[in-house]
Amino acid sequence: MPSPVYFGSARQARLEAKESLPAKLDLIIEQLHLCDRVKNETVAIKMHTGNNVGYSTVHPVFVRKVVQAVKDGGGKPFVTDVNWDVRGAEERGYSMETLGCPVFPAAGPDEKYFYPHEHPFKNIQTWKMAGLIHDATFLINFAHVKGHPSCGFGAAFKNLALGGMVGETRGAMHDAMHFDPYWFAELCPDAFTRQRVAASCPHEAVVEDRDRPGEMHLHFEQCNQCGRCLQVAPPGSLKIDPVNFYAFQEACAISVKLVLATFAPDKTTHLSLATHMTPMCDCFGFTSMPILPDAGVFGSDDIVAIDRAVLDVTGCTRLIEENLPTSLEVHKREGHPFRWLHGPYKDPYLVTEYGAQLGLGSCEYELIDVLPVEQIERAPIGYIPAA
Numbered sequence: 001m002p003s004p005v006y007f008g009s010a011r012q013a014r015l016e017a018k019e020s021l022p023a024k025l026d027l028i029i030e031q032l033h034l035c036d037r038v039k040n041e042t043v044a045i046k047m048h049t050g051n052n053v054g055y056s057t058v059h060p061v062f063v064r065k066v067v068q069a070v071k072d073g074g075g076k077p078f079v080t081d082v083n084w085d086v087r088g089a090e091e092r093g094y095s096m097e098t099l100g101c102p103v104f105p106a107a108g109p110d111e112k113y114f115y116p117h118e119h120p121f122k123n124i125q126t127w128k129m130a131g132l133i134h135d136a137t138f139l140i141n142f143a144h145v146k147g148h149p150s151c152g153f154g155a156a157f158k159n160l161a162l163g164g165m166v167g168e169t170r171g172a173m174h175d176a177m178h179f180d181p182y183w184f185a186e187l188c189p190d191a192f193t194r195q196r197v198a199a200s201c202p203h204e205a206v207v208e209d210r211d212r213p214g215e216m217h218l219h220f221e222q223c224n225q226c227g228r229c230l231q232v233a234p235p236g237s238l239k240i241d242p243v244n245f246y247a248f249q250e251a252c253a254i255s256v257k258l259v260l261a262t263f264a265p266d267k268t269t270h271l272s273l274a275t276h277m278t279p280m281c282d283c284f285g286f287t288s289m290p291i292l293p294d295a296g297v298f299g300s301d302d303i304v305a306i307d308r309a310v311l312d313v314t315g316c317t318r319l320i321e322e323n324l325p326t327s328l329e330v331h332k333r334e335g336h337p338f339r340w341l342h343g344p345y346k347d348p349y350l351v352t353e354y355g356a357q358l359g360l361g362s363c364e365y366e367l368i369d370v371l372p373v374e375q376i377e378r379a380p381i382g383y384i385p386a387a
C-alpha cells in the first residue's frame with residue numbers, strides 16, 4: 001500500500017497568509033496527528049541549524065510551529081543538531097526565545113555522549129549514535145532540501161543519517177567512498193604521468209596523495225564523473241567507479257536504520273522544506289543562489305516515501321542554470337537536476353532504494369496536497385483602444 005505524503009505547495013493563488021507555507025505546515029501537522037502522538041514524550045526535533053553565515057536552513061517560523069504543536073500535545077520538545085552547528089545557532093536565529101524550546105548538541109558539547117551500535121559495513125564496524133537522540137522517545141526529523149556534493153541531494157535521510165551520529169562516524173561514512181580501491185599504482189609508476197592526471201581535472205578532484213608516495217587520492221565530493229582524467233591515466237590505473245560513489249548513500253541508509261530502530265513504532269515522523277535549494281549542503285557555512293524553484297513543504301511517517309516525493313516534485317522543475325556557480329558544470333542531463341549537477345553516479349534516488357531494501361519504508365506513495373492551489377478563472381481581456 002502506498003504511504004501517504006502530505007504536501008503544501010510553495011505556490012499561492014491569493015496573497016494571503018492562510019495560503020503561505022507556514023500555514024500549510026500547520027495543515028500537515030494536523031494530518032500527521034502530531035499533537036495526539038506526543039503526550040509525555042521527550043521529543044527530539046532534529047534539524048540542521050546551518051553553519052557560519054548560512055541562512056537557507058529551515059526558518060525559525062516553521063520550527064516554532066512544530067515546537068508549539070508538540071507543547072500543545074503535552075510533549076517535551078528540544079531542537080537538536082551536531083555540536084559545531086549548535087555552537088553558533090543563535091547567530092542564525094535559533095534560540096530558546098525564537099523557537100520556544102532549548103537547542104541541544106545531539107551528542108553533548110564535545111560529542112562524548114553516544115551509544116555504540118555494531119554493524120559492519122566497509123570501513124565501519126561501530127556506529128556511534130548521538131546520545132540525546134537515542135534517549136528521546138519521539139523523533140521529528142525536520143530537513144531542509146538542498147544539493148549535496150557526495151550524493152547529489154540532502155533531505156530526510158541525510159539529515160538523520162549524518163546528524164544522528166557523532167563526528168567520528170560521520171567522517172567514517174564519508175571515508176566509505178574510499179574503501180574499494182580506485183588507484184592501481186603499479187599501472188602508473190611515473191611521477192610525470194601522475195601530475196598529468198591531476199592536471200587533467202578541472203575540479204581538483206584527483207590529486208597526488210600527500211601521505212602515500214605514488215598513490216592518487218580522489219576527492220569524491222568534487223568529482224562530477226566527467227571522465228577527463230581517464231583519458232590521461234594509463235589504462236586500468238584509475239577507476240571512476242559507481243561502487244565508490246554508492247557507498248556513501250548505502251552508509252546513510254544504514255545509519256538511518258540504526259537511528260530509527262531506537263524508537264518505538266509510530267514514534268517517528270519526517271518533515272522536509274523544499275525552498276531555497278542550493279547546490280551544496282548547509283554544512284558549507286554560507287548560502288548560495290537557489291538552483292531549483294521553491295517546491296513546498298512535505299510531511300510523512302515514511303522516510304523513504306517523503307524523500308521520494310520530494311525528488312519527484314523537484315525533479316519536474318527546471319535547473320536554474322543562470323544561478324549555478326561558474327565553477328560547476330553540467331555535462332550530462334539525465335535524471336534529477338541534482339544529478340545533472342553532481343554527476344551520473346550521484347543519483348539522489350539511490351538512498352531511497354537502499355532504504356527500501358532495508359525495510360525503512362516504501363518507494364510507493366500517495367501525494368496528498370493539503371491545500372491545492374486554486375486556478376483562478378478570468379474573463380477574456382477586452383479591447384482598449386490606444387489613447
Ligand code: SF4
Pocket residue numbers: 200201202203204205206222223224225226227228229230240
Ligand atoms: S572524472 Fe572528472 S571530475 Fe572526476 S576526477 Fe576525473 S577529471 Fe576530475
